[in-house]
Amino acid sequence: MTGDWNVDRAATALLDCEHEVRDRGPLTEQWPGLDVPTAYAVQTETLRRRLSGGQRITGIKLGLTSRAKQRAMGVDTPLTGWLTDAMALAAGEPVPLPRFIHPRAEPEIVLVMGERLAGPGVTPEDALAAVAEVRAGLEVIDSRFRRFRFTLPDVIADNASSAGYVLGSVVRDPGDLDVSAETCVLEADGGPAGSATGAAVLGSPAAALALAANDLCTRGQAIEPGWLVFTGGLLDAVPLAPGSRVRARFGSLGELTLTA
Ligand code: 0L1
Ligand code: MG
Numbered sequence: 001m002t003g004d005w006n007v008d009r010a011a012t013a014l015l016d017c018e019h020e021v022r023d024r025g026p027l028t029e030q031w032p033g034l035d036v037p038t039a040y041a042v043q044t045e046t047l048r049r050r051l052s053g054g055q056r057i058t059g060i061k062l063g064l065t066s067r068a069k070q071r072a073m074g075v076d077t078p079l080t081g082w083l084t085d086a087m088a089l090a091a092g093e094p095v096p097l098p099r100f101i102h103p104r105a106e107p108e109i110v111l112v113m114g115e116r117l118a119g120p121g122v123t124p125e126d127a128l129a130a131v132a133e134v135r136a137g138l139e140v141i142d143s144r145f146r147r148f149r150f151t152l153p154d155v156i157a158d159n160a161s162s163a164g165y166v167l168g169s170v171v172r173d174p175g176d177l178d179v180s181a182e183t184c185v186l187e188a189d190g191g192p193a194g195s196a197t198g199a200a201v202l203g204s205p206a207a208a209l210a211l212a213a214n215d216l217c218t219r220g221q222a223i224e225p226g227w228l229v230f231t232g233g234l235l236d237a238v239p240l241a242p243g244s245r246v247r248a249r250f251g252s253l254g255e256l257t258l259t260a
Helices: 007-020 036-052 067-073 124-129 152-157 205-217
Strands: 057-063 079-084 104-113 131-141 162-167 183-188 191-197 228-230 245-250 255-259
Touching: 007 036, 007 152, 036 079, 036 152, 057 205, 079 152, 079 162, 079 205, 104 183, 104 205, 104 245, 124 131, 124 205, 131 228, 131 245, 131 255, 162 228, 205 228
Parallel strands: 057 228
Antiparallel strands: 057 079, 104 131, 104 228, 131 162, 183 191, 183 245, 245 255
Protein backbone atom coordinates (compact mmCIF):
# COMPACT_ATOMS: atom_id res chain seq x y z
CA MET A 1 0.00 0.00 0.00
CA THR A 2 1.55 3.29 -1.04
CA GLY A 3 -1.57 5.42 -1.12
CA ASP A 4 -1.52 6.30 2.59
CA TRP A 5 2.03 7.65 2.59
CA ASN A 6 3.11 11.22 1.98
CA VAL A 7 5.88 13.62 3.02
CA ASP A 8 4.14 14.71 6.25
CA ARG A 9 3.42 11.18 7.40
CA ALA A 10 6.98 10.03 6.71
CA ALA A 11 8.42 13.04 8.57
CA THR A 12 6.20 12.26 11.56
CA ALA A 13 7.17 8.57 11.50
CA LEU A 14 10.90 9.40 11.57
CA LEU A 15 10.71 12.17 14.18
CA ASP A 16 8.52 9.97 16.39
CA CYS A 17 11.23 7.29 16.32
CA GLU A 18 13.84 9.90 17.25
CA HIS A 19 11.79 11.32 20.14
CA GLU A 20 10.71 7.91 21.42
CA VAL A 21 14.23 6.44 20.94
CA ARG A 22 13.06 3.44 18.94
CA ASP A 23 13.82 2.09 15.49
CA ARG A 24 11.50 1.00 12.67
CA GLY A 25 11.61 -0.81 9.34
CA PRO A 26 12.61 1.05 6.17
CA LEU A 27 10.02 3.51 4.85
CA THR A 28 10.45 2.00 1.37
CA GLU A 29 8.96 -1.30 2.58
CA GLN A 30 5.66 0.51 3.13
CA TRP A 31 6.18 3.24 0.53
CA PRO A 32 8.06 1.60 -2.39
CA GLY A 33 7.41 4.67 -4.54
CA LEU A 34 9.56 6.88 -2.27
CA ASP A 35 12.16 8.33 -4.66
CA VAL A 36 15.19 10.54 -4.03
CA PRO A 37 13.51 13.95 -4.64
CA THR A 38 10.58 12.99 -2.39
CA ALA A 39 13.02 11.69 0.24
CA TYR A 40 14.73 15.10 0.28
CA ALA A 41 11.27 16.68 0.67
CA VAL A 42 10.81 14.51 3.79
CA GLN A 43 14.24 15.59 5.05
CA THR A 44 13.32 19.26 4.44
CA GLU A 45 10.05 18.79 6.34
CA THR A 46 11.85 17.26 9.33
CA LEU A 47 14.25 20.23 9.28
CA ARG A 48 11.32 22.67 9.13
CA ARG A 49 9.83 21.02 12.21
CA ARG A 50 13.18 21.09 14.07
CA LEU A 51 13.52 24.81 13.34
CA SER A 52 9.97 25.61 14.32
CA GLY A 53 10.69 23.76 17.58
CA GLY A 54 13.51 26.26 18.28
CA GLN A 55 16.56 24.49 16.88
CA ARG A 56 19.13 26.37 14.80
CA ILE A 57 21.07 25.09 11.78
CA THR A 58 24.77 24.69 12.61
CA GLY A 59 25.80 23.12 9.33
CA ILE A 60 25.45 20.23 6.99
CA LYS A 61 26.96 16.79 6.69
CA LEU A 62 27.79 14.53 3.83
CA GLY A 63 27.14 10.85 4.18
CA LEU A 64 28.54 7.87 2.36
CA THR A 65 31.45 9.74 0.78
CA SER A 66 34.06 7.03 1.41
CA ARG A 67 34.27 3.55 -0.12
CA ALA A 68 34.61 2.12 3.42
CA LYS A 69 31.24 3.58 4.39
CA GLN A 70 29.57 2.79 1.07
CA ARG A 71 30.64 -0.87 1.28
CA ALA A 72 29.55 -1.15 4.90
CA MET A 73 26.09 0.31 4.27
CA GLY A 74 25.46 -1.17 0.80
CA VAL A 75 24.62 2.26 -0.67
CA ASP A 76 27.07 3.86 -3.10
CA THR A 77 25.67 7.38 -3.58
CA PRO A 78 26.75 10.28 -1.33
CA LEU A 79 23.98 12.29 0.33
CA THR A 80 23.57 15.37 2.51
CA GLY A 81 21.80 15.99 5.81
CA TRP A 82 21.32 18.84 8.28
CA LEU A 83 23.11 19.51 11.55
CA THR A 84 21.48 21.59 14.29
CA ASP A 85 22.56 22.94 17.67
CA ALA A 86 20.53 20.21 19.38
CA MET A 87 22.99 17.65 17.96
CA ALA A 88 26.13 19.32 19.37
CA LEU A 89 27.74 17.15 22.06
CA ALA A 90 29.96 18.56 24.80
CA ALA A 91 33.61 17.62 24.22
CA GLY A 92 34.99 15.62 27.13
CA GLU A 93 31.59 14.64 28.52
CA PRO A 94 30.19 11.11 28.15
CA VAL A 95 27.81 10.59 25.23
CA PRO A 96 24.24 10.71 26.65
CA LEU A 97 23.37 7.17 25.51
CA PRO A 98 19.68 7.24 26.57
CA ARG A 99 19.11 9.88 23.87
CA PHE A 100 20.14 7.46 21.13
CA ILE A 101 18.77 4.23 19.62
CA HIS A 102 21.96 2.41 18.52
CA PRO A 103 24.62 5.10 18.07
CA ARG A 104 27.85 4.70 16.15
CA ALA A 105 30.79 7.10 15.91
CA GLU A 106 32.91 7.98 12.89
CA PRO A 107 35.87 10.35 12.42
CA GLU A 108 35.54 13.17 9.91
CA ILE A 109 37.38 16.19 8.62
CA VAL A 110 35.25 19.26 9.31
CA LEU A 111 35.39 22.40 7.16
CA VAL A 112 34.13 25.61 8.77
CA MET A 113 32.80 28.07 6.21
CA GLY A 114 34.18 31.58 5.93
CA GLU A 115 32.10 32.56 2.92
CA ARG A 116 28.81 31.61 1.33
CA LEU A 117 29.17 28.79 -1.19
CA ALA A 118 26.46 28.31 -3.80
CA GLY A 119 26.33 25.95 -6.79
CA PRO A 120 26.08 25.09 -9.57
CA GLY A 121 29.53 24.43 -10.95
CA VAL A 122 31.46 24.68 -7.66
CA THR A 123 34.90 23.02 -7.99
CA PRO A 124 36.98 21.62 -5.11
CA GLU A 125 39.27 24.66 -5.49
CA ASP A 126 36.31 27.11 -5.24
CA ALA A 127 35.07 25.14 -2.24
CA LEU A 128 38.36 25.27 -0.34
CA ALA A 129 38.68 29.01 -1.02
CA ALA A 130 35.42 29.56 0.91
CA VAL A 131 36.65 27.66 3.99
CA ALA A 132 37.89 29.56 7.05
CA GLU A 133 39.00 26.68 9.29
CA VAL A 134 39.74 22.98 9.18
CA ARG A 135 39.00 20.94 12.30
CA ALA A 136 38.63 17.32 13.36
CA GLY A 137 35.24 15.90 14.22
CA LEU A 138 33.55 12.77 15.47
CA GLU A 139 30.03 12.29 14.19
CA VAL A 140 27.50 10.21 16.09
CA ILE A 141 25.08 8.61 13.65
CA ASP A 142 21.90 6.89 14.79
CA SER A 143 19.76 5.55 11.98
CA ARG A 144 16.09 5.42 12.78
CA PHE A 145 16.01 2.18 10.76
CA ARG A 146 16.44 -1.22 12.39
CA ARG A 147 20.01 -2.58 12.22
CA PHE A 148 21.01 0.42 10.03
CA ARG A 149 19.33 -1.30 7.04
CA PHE A 150 17.99 1.13 4.47
CA THR A 151 17.94 2.14 0.81
CA LEU A 152 19.18 5.50 -0.49
CA PRO A 153 15.74 7.20 -0.28
CA ASP A 154 15.25 5.87 3.27
CA VAL A 155 18.51 7.28 4.56
CA ILE A 156 17.99 10.62 2.80
CA ALA A 157 14.55 10.98 4.39
CA ASP A 158 16.16 10.11 7.75
CA ASN A 159 18.46 13.16 7.51
CA ALA A 160 21.46 10.95 6.72
CA SER A 161 21.25 9.26 10.15
CA SER A 162 22.31 12.56 11.81
CA ALA A 163 22.15 12.52 15.59
CA GLY A 164 25.20 14.13 17.22
CA TYR A 165 28.64 15.55 16.70
CA VAL A 166 31.66 16.80 18.57
CA LEU A 167 34.25 19.19 17.21
CA GLY A 168 37.99 19.14 17.89
CA SER A 169 39.63 22.16 19.48
CA VAL A 170 42.63 22.36 17.10
CA VAL A 171 41.95 24.93 14.36
CA ARG A 172 43.99 24.92 11.13
CA ASP A 173 44.04 27.32 8.22
CA PRO A 174 43.03 25.52 4.98
CA GLY A 175 46.02 27.15 3.25
CA ASP A 176 48.43 25.51 5.71
CA LEU A 177 47.11 21.97 5.51
CA ASP A 178 46.69 19.39 2.76
CA VAL A 179 43.24 18.09 3.68
CA SER A 180 43.58 15.06 1.36
CA ALA A 181 46.79 13.96 3.06
CA GLU A 182 45.56 14.50 6.64
CA THR A 183 45.81 11.17 8.47
CA CYS A 184 43.39 9.65 10.95
CA VAL A 185 43.90 6.61 13.18
CA LEU A 186 40.78 5.28 14.92
CA GLU A 187 40.82 3.24 18.12
CA ALA A 188 37.81 1.62 19.73
CA ASP A 189 37.93 0.17 23.23
CA GLY A 190 41.73 0.21 23.26
CA GLY A 191 42.20 -1.64 19.94
CA PRO A 192 42.81 -0.42 16.39
CA ALA A 193 39.69 0.29 14.31
CA GLY A 194 41.34 1.46 11.10
CA SER A 195 43.26 4.30 9.56
CA ALA A 196 42.72 6.54 6.54
CA THR A 197 43.62 9.88 5.03
CA GLY A 198 41.37 12.69 3.87
CA ALA A 199 41.62 11.25 0.35
CA ALA A 200 39.20 8.51 1.50
CA VAL A 201 36.45 11.11 1.16
CA LEU A 202 35.84 11.40 -2.62
CA GLY A 203 39.58 11.99 -3.16
CA SER A 204 39.47 15.11 -0.96
CA PRO A 205 37.16 16.69 1.65
CA ALA A 206 37.20 19.74 -0.68
CA ALA A 207 35.50 17.59 -3.35
CA ALA A 208 32.88 16.58 -0.76
CA LEU A 209 32.23 20.25 0.05
CA ALA A 210 31.88 21.07 -3.67
CA LEU A 211 29.47 18.17 -4.08
CA ALA A 212 27.39 19.42 -1.16
CA ALA A 213 27.20 22.96 -2.60
CA ASN A 214 26.20 21.69 -6.04
CA ASP A 215 23.69 19.25 -4.57
CA LEU A 216 22.06 21.83 -2.25
CA CYS A 217 21.76 24.19 -5.21
CA THR A 218 19.42 21.74 -6.94
CA ARG A 219 17.05 22.35 -4.00
CA GLY A 220 17.55 26.14 -4.03
CA GLN A 221 19.92 26.18 -1.05
CA ALA A 222 23.50 27.32 -0.38
CA ILE A 223 26.12 26.74 2.32
CA GLU A 224 26.29 29.75 4.62
CA PRO A 225 29.22 31.44 6.42
CA GLY A 226 29.90 29.96 9.85
CA TRP A 227 28.36 26.60 9.02
CA LEU A 228 30.20 23.41 9.88
CA VAL A 229 30.53 20.92 7.05
CA PHE A 230 31.12 17.34 8.19
CA THR A 231 32.63 15.94 5.01
CA GLY A 232 31.89 12.25 5.62
CA GLY A 233 33.19 9.32 7.63
CA LEU A 234 36.80 8.51 6.79
CA LEU A 235 36.27 4.99 8.11
CA ASP A 236 33.34 2.75 8.89
CA ALA A 237 31.56 3.82 12.08
CA VAL A 238 32.10 1.97 15.38
CA PRO A 239 29.30 1.21 17.88
CA LEU A 240 28.91 3.29 21.04
CA ALA A 241 27.64 1.24 23.98
CA PRO A 242 27.97 1.55 27.76
CA GLY A 243 31.70 1.58 28.57
CA SER A 244 32.79 2.41 24.99
CA ARG A 245 35.81 4.60 24.36
CA VAL A 246 36.44 5.80 20.81
CA ARG A 247 39.55 7.81 20.04
CA ALA A 248 40.45 9.46 16.71
CA ARG A 249 44.04 10.65 16.33
CA PHE A 250 44.54 13.03 13.42
CA GLY A 251 47.93 13.91 11.93
CA SER A 252 47.73 17.67 12.47
CA LEU A 253 44.17 18.26 13.71
CA GLY A 254 44.71 16.79 17.16
CA GLU A 255 42.88 14.06 18.98
CA LEU A 256 39.23 13.52 19.88
CA THR A 257 37.77 10.99 22.31
CA LEU A 258 34.19 9.95 22.94
CA THR A 259 33.27 7.87 25.95
CA ALA A 260 29.91 6.34 26.72
O1 0L1 B 1 27.51 10.15 8.03
C1 0L1 B 1 27.33 9.15 7.33
O2 0L1 B 1 28.13 8.74 6.46
C2 0L1 B 1 26.06 8.39 7.54
C3 0L1 B 1 25.22 8.47 6.35
C4 0L1 B 1 24.10 7.54 6.50
C5 0L1 B 1 24.49 6.12 6.46
C6 0L1 B 1 24.71 5.56 7.82
O3 0L1 B 1 23.82 5.63 8.66
O4 0L1 B 1 25.78 5.00 8.01
MG1 MG C 1 29.19 11.00 8.90
